Amino acid sequence: MTTTATPDIRTEPTASVSGAEFKQGTKPAQIMVAAKELFTSQGFGATSMDAIARTANVSKATLYAHFSGKEELFAAIVSHTCRAQSQLLLAPSVDDLDLTDALSEIGRNFLSLILSPQAVAIFRVVIGEAVRFPDLGRIFFDSGPNQMRSSLSAFLAKKAARGQLDIEAPMRAAEHLIGMFQTPVHLHVLFGVKEGVAQGDVDKVVKDAVEAFLRAYLPRA
Amino acid sequence: MTTTATPDIRTEPTASVSGAEFKQGTKPAQIMVAAKELFTSQGFGATSMDAIARTANVSKATLYAHFSGKEELFAAIVSHTCRAQSQLLLAPSVDDLDLTDALSEIGRNFLSLILSPQAVAIFRVVIGEAVRFPDLGRIFFDSGPNQMRSSLSAFLAKKAARGQLDIEAPMRAAEHLIGMFQTPVHLHVLFGVKEGVAQGDVDKVVKDAVEAFLRAYLPRA
DNA sequence: GTCTATAAAGGGATAGAC
DNA sequence: GTCTATCCCTTTATAGAC
Numbered sequence: 203m204t205t206t207a208t209p210d211i212r213t214e215p216t217a218s219v220s221g222a223e224f225k226q227g228t229k230p231a232q233i234m235v236a237a238k239e240l241f242t243s244q245g246f247g248a249t250s251m252d253a254i255a256r257t258a259n260v261s262k263a264t265l266y267a268h269f270s271g272k273e274e275l276f277a278a279i280v281s282h283t284c285r286a287q288s289q290l291l292l293a294p295s296v297d298d299l300d301l302t303d304a305l306s307e308i309g310r311n312f313l314s315l316i317l318s319p320q321a322v323a324i325f326r327v328v329i330g331e332a333v334r335f336p337d338l339g340r341i342f343f344d345s346g347p348n349q350m351r352s353s354l355s356a357f358l359a360k361k362a363a364r365g366q367l368d369i370e371a372p373m374r375a376a377e378h379l380i381g382m383f384q385t386p387v388h389l390h391v392l393f394g395v396k397e398g399v400a401q402g403d404v405d406k407v408v409k410d411a412v413e414a415f416l417r418a419y420l421p422r423a
Numbered sequence: 424m425t426t427t428a429t430p431d432i433r434t435e436p437t438a439s440v441s442g443a444e445f446k447q448g449t450k451p452a453q454i455m456v457a458a459k460e461l462f463t464s465q466g467f468g469a470t471s472m473d474a475i476a477r478t479a480n481v482s483k484a485t486l487y488a489h490f491s492g493k494e495e496l497f498a499a500i501v502s503h504t505c506r507a508q509s510q511l512l513l514a515p516s517v518d519d520l521d522l523t524d525a526l527s528e529i530g531r532n533f534l535s536l537i538l539s540p541q542a543v544a545i546f547r548v549v550i551g552e553a554v555r556f557p558d559l560g561r562i563f564f565d566s567g568p569n570q571m572r573s574s575l576s577a578f579l580a581k582k583a584a585r586g587q588l589d590i591e592a593p594m595r596a597a598e599h600l601i602g603m604f605q606t607p608v609h610l611h612v613l614f615g616v617k618e619g620v621a622q623g624d625v626d627k628v629v630k631d632a633v634e635a636f637l638r639a640y641l642p643r644a
Numbered sequence: 645g646t647c648t649a650t651a652a653a654g655g656g657a658t659a660g661a662c
Numbered sequence: 663g664t665c666t667a668t669c670c671c672t673t674t675a676t677a678g679a680c
Contacts, residue, residue, distance in 0.1 A: 244554065245468065247469060248555060250672080250674085251673075251674060251675080252674085261647050262647095262676090263677090266674090267645065267646080326553060326554065327551065329547050329551060329613050330548065330550060330552065331466065333464065333465065334469060336615050339615040344616075375635075378603045378606070378632070378635050380602075381605060381606030382599045383602075384602060384606065386602075390564070392550050393561065393564040394553040394557050394561065395561050395565075410592070415639070419635070450663080471654080481664085481665095482666075483656085483657080483665095484659090485664055487657065493655095
């Protein structure tokens with residue numbers, strides 16, 4: 203865990219951590235970017251404050267001037283990523299699409315979100331540290347997975363009200379669709395069995411899930 | 424590193440899942456129990472060899488006499504839990520049950536397995552350390568989640584061959600059912616939002632999932 | 645605010661006696 | 663095999679100069 207005299211030092215302006223509270227190029231922003239990079243790629247325990255300072259091109263004293271400690275820095279990263287994630291879930295408008303196309307579009311967006319290396323990495327770290335940081339687990343869950351449930355549920359309820367779907371419990375139906383999107387691919391990636399998933403596979407998963415969902419929830423003639 | 428180097432200090436296999444297949448009372452058994460307890464309750468990084476030795480009522484030297492290091496000990500715990508888990512997934516015979524009852528029974532067994540505190544704890548740790556222990560992630564996935572997929576897929580294929588279900592791709596159908604079982608409850612627990620799930624909730628989740636599944640995959644009249 | 649240098653503590657791993 | 667005692671390195675966190 204030593205030899206990394208990383209040439210991987212970021213000089214680019216922060217794109218992933220588009221900090222609303224940190225101005226780009228400032229030391230806090232550099233620290234946030236470096237910390238997120240390391241926490242997500244190595245986990246909480248294996249990431250040292252030393253490495254963060256080095257990666258951020260900052261001294262440890264500066265690091266501690268902005269964050270009171272490792273745990274607070276971790277909390278800041280997760281909390282920040284939550285907000286970014288929430289925004290990504292603001293679904294693009296699919297109201298003017300055919301039902302099948304709308305659900306497929308939602309599925310592709312959902313999967314491309316949760317399968318992205320960033321999301322997978324955060325998922326892993328937050329789940330892994332859920333025991334030590336219970337609040338963080340709840341916050342992340344509410345701003346991420348749970349938000350998807352709610353918005354999809356609302357969408358399905360709307361379609362049901364129009365008679366396009368036969369749904370008694372929209373939330374449960376949303377869970378069913380999400381489950382069928384997720385299960386064929388998500389655990390593979392979480393456990394590191396596969397690095398990523400080909401877009402072709404994603405499309406097939408979405409197609410199969412939507413078809414099964416519609417067989418289950420389309421009004422019978 | 425090699426994760427396959429599990430020391431075979433097994434002497435007298437027992438049926439016990441929680442304790443060990445190590446002869447009860449031996450030092451290795453004490454160590455395994457203590458290590459599993461600590462790894463699963465605090466995570467890999469936060470667990471020290473010192474604490475393991477103390478909990479096991481053993482000196483550190485003894486600990487290192489049986490396991491070459493922290494990583495190997497962790498690998499041994501996960502590997503051991505895999506075997507125990509595999510056995511739990513050997514489904515009880517549901518062949519003489521009505522299709523709905525069989526699927527419901529499978530669902531309840533599945534959920535009670537993956538929602539057990541033990542399984543949740545191991546899930547968390549393995550996912551959290553999947554980056555540092557890639558082999559372990561794959562091994563655990565194969566012996567756990569993937570095995571469930573395979574056996575359920577085989578079951579569904581058999582029913583489809585008898586004309587009781589209309590399924591083109593049994594593996595995909597199995598994933599759909601598993602996803603509908605899992606999604607409403609699993610992430611809550613993984614992220615620590617809920618401590619556990621009431622049996623009544625589990626029953627309702629299973630009931631809803633089976634009904635939706637049958638609407639999707641029952642042959643149309 | 646930021647750096648260099650260092651203190652203070654804890655953790656993994658081992659030596660040597662029994 | 664097991665224990666006591668210890669080494670040595672890493673890590674977190676801070677002190678003091680600029």
